[in-house]
Amino acid sequence: MPVGYVSSLPQDYLPTELTSDDYPHLIENGARVDTIAVPAALAVYNWAPNSERYRRLARFVEAFFSKFAVLQQPPFHPKWKEVAVNAPLPGWSRFRSAQEWLDQNGNTLAGFDMRQKFDRFLSDDASARAAAPPKPNDDLFQQFLEWRKERADPH
Numbered sequence: 612m613p614v615g616y617v618s619s620l621p622q623d624y625l626p627t628e629l630t631s632d633d634y635p636h637l638i639e640n641g642a643r644v645d646t647i648a649v650p651a652a653l654a655v656y657n658w659a660p661n662s663e664r665y666r667r668l669a670r671f672v673e674a675f676f677s678k679f680a681v682l683q684q685p686p687f688h689p690k691w692k693e694v695a696v697n698a699p700l701p702g703w704s705r706f707r708s709a710q711e712w713l714d715q716n717g718n719t720l721a722g723f724d725m726r727q728k729f730d731r732f733l734s735d736d737a738s739a740r741a742a743a744p745p746k747p748n749d750d751l752f753q754q755f756l757e758w759r760k761e762r763a764d765p766h
Contacts, residue, residue: 669708
């Protein structure tokens, strides 16, 4: 059942769609279902850096982040492509080991993250663009930058 996006929803809720690529046994081939995406976070306890539990979490971060691109490929679920491990979570501090990994390896995620944000912009602005004549890509990218600024996106 489609769930339509309305602009009065909080900023964290985003318009998205489900397709037969996402759920081939539930959605007909070529069909799409409009819906709303909600963010999810993986949270951990902030163990002391010299503890065994901290070291275990640090090993998990290394394994998960280093192999993250694998999760975004078949046979894994297509929705993994929408996950941004470097997304900010206002009011929360990132686990130190995770932040260190991102600081050292963030450039490997930057291209994917920017494309994800651009795709979200295109989805958000689809109805406004449908009513207007097509614009050159440079203009569209400028609109994207304005869209990011309006949402106070720090990245």
